[in-house]
Amino acid sequence: MIFSLIIAKDxxxxxxxxFTCLTPEIVHLYDFSSKISVVTDILRASSTIVTALAYGASEIMPFANESDCKIKRNENFIIAGERNGVTIPEFEMGNSPFEYMSDKITGKKIALTTTNGTQAIEKSKGADEILIGALLNLKSTAQYLVTQNKDVIVVCAGWKGHFCLEDTLFAGALAEELIHLGFDIDEDSTLAALELWKNSKENLNKLMEKSSHFKRLNKLNIHEDAKHCLTKDLYKIVAGIRKNTIIVLN
Amino acid sequence: MIFSLIIAKDxxxxxxxxFTCLTPEIVHLYDFSSKISVVTDILRASSTIVTALAYGASEIMPFANESDCKIKRNENFIIAGERNGVTIPEFEMGNSPFEYMSDKITGKKIALTTTNGTQAIEKSKGADEILIGALLNLKSTAQYLVTQNKDVIVVCAGWKGHFCLEDTLFAGALAEELIHLGFDIDEDSTLAALELWKNSKENLNKLMEKSSHFKRLNKLNIHEDAKHCLTKDLYKIVAGIRKNTIIVLN
Structure with missing residues (x-):
């Protein structure tokens, strides 16, 4: 009886x-059961998703491959997506958040496929719940997670399996918020993400300019996209998956 | 003709x-051909190997599994190894560098198996050459690499597939040395490792005390081991693999 009381107290x-899963290549090391997964692909899928929802898109259905995505055109979806940073031919929209800052998406359903982000969602399916996290809705996401009182795994989308700086910085930013709200950090990847964030948050661009993703985006002339995606707390929404589609939760 | 001259100049x-491979779980993302692999397992395999060589061990043969290692007793090897930080029963030596600071290993051959380090060596076998890197022989390793003029991949041994802070800090320290010696950094994982190193090198213990490996080692009461393993440039040797065994190269 005493023993059971001690366990209950504990x-x-x-x-x-x-926890921070630094690339989708190592998701198999994590046990997602009873946890919430926060998928992030800062440049640009998760930032674009959060922007589109903030501008009134009713739902965003993620697809790992182009052909499944394209079929949704027949069901009144806007079809959207990129490969290697460029809009897919015949698709209506790409992966720039600025394309979604428009009345034309209000109330609309969007089918979206991207290089890395949607694959990371697919791999998180063992979790109790999947959120889409961005710096754009950092604080709202953190506040929602606290109400759920479950362990959280940030799944960084990375770039073709490789570690990406900006996704890890998001994990560090979320760690900073969640520590203030009572979470524990007991994994080295989260600790490293937090250190990187704390040491660069006052001048994110200085570090990000050296990153491989920034160099790729620079080649595509999308500086403004990157600037938007690195902005904190622009939108007060939580993006979560219900029945395989991303919607606003609050 | 002009075209070929331009290529030659380039x-x-x-x-x-x-490059920095943050855990052995993602080695398949890297092309090792024509490159040098630097395997590191700061706490403690690579630090112990470098210490043993500095104290005169003639060679150290790494094994991924216990039984292969044990057989070498019949060939006049000292058999050594740990699992989960503890010396394997019936083995002569464990994985503490202090065990190897002794005349009794001078001129001796050692067969070594460890939890993570030897597995990382196994997975690097596509490289032109494999070195064993530690903070203890950082500068000597960097200077050797410059003479080879090849791309380098640091393979962090990690902990059971997971990212480890101390191995990543070594990668950052090596990056700092190699940038001064003319190397390029064009991968986010190396960039992140370098940032972590630069921001914590003046007080490594402060960050390392929060790490998961330090907590594990603390449980085993091996603070002194960790202090030794985090010391820079104590030994002026280069540790490399020739014919499946680790020897001093210079």
């Missing part, structure tokens, strides 16, 4: 933890 | 690059 006092 | 001026 369960009650255990803080939730934040 | 080849001549191309600087070698440093």
């Amino acid at each position: 369960d009650m006092t255990k803080k939730p933890s934040l | 080849d001549m001026t191309k600087k070698p690059s440093l």
